[in-house]
Amino acid sequence: MERLEALSAEMGPLTVLVLDPPDAILPAPARAAVVAGLACVEAVLLSDGSPLPDARLELEEEETVLRAGFLQHVLDREA
Numbered sequence: 001m002e003r004l005e006a007l008s009a010e011m012g013p014l015t016v017l018v019l020d021p022p023d024a025i026l027p028a029p030a031r032a033a034v035v036a037g038l039a040c041v042e043a044v045l046l047s048d049g050s051p052l053p054d055a056r057l058e059l060e061e062e063e064t065v066l067r068a069g070f071l072q073h074v075l076d077r078e079a
Contacts, residue, residue, distance in 0.1 A: 003062075008040030015043040025067075 008014050016035050020028040028046050036044045 004035075004038060005040045013042035014040055015045065016041055017045045017047050019047045020049075 004014060004016070018028050018032045018035060024031070026034075032044045032046055035041055
């Protein structure tokens with residue numbers, strides 16, 4: 001959330017494209033609802049698999065790293 005707020009302060013209200021990877025923890029509509037609730041987000045789009053041609057910033061790689069860390073945290077707590 002802090003990352004999106006910082007981007008919004010820099011770029012203005014954000015339009016966020018929510019991707020649907022095959023190993024998602026939550027379904028895309030649920031993740032879109034969470035993102036839509038953020039004050040810095042103006043609009044949320046669900047991906048049909050094709051990238052937006054005018055996308056200014058992609059956070060997929062950053063999200064992948066954060067997700068891996070989160071999953072490891074959960075696994076460590078269960079052990």
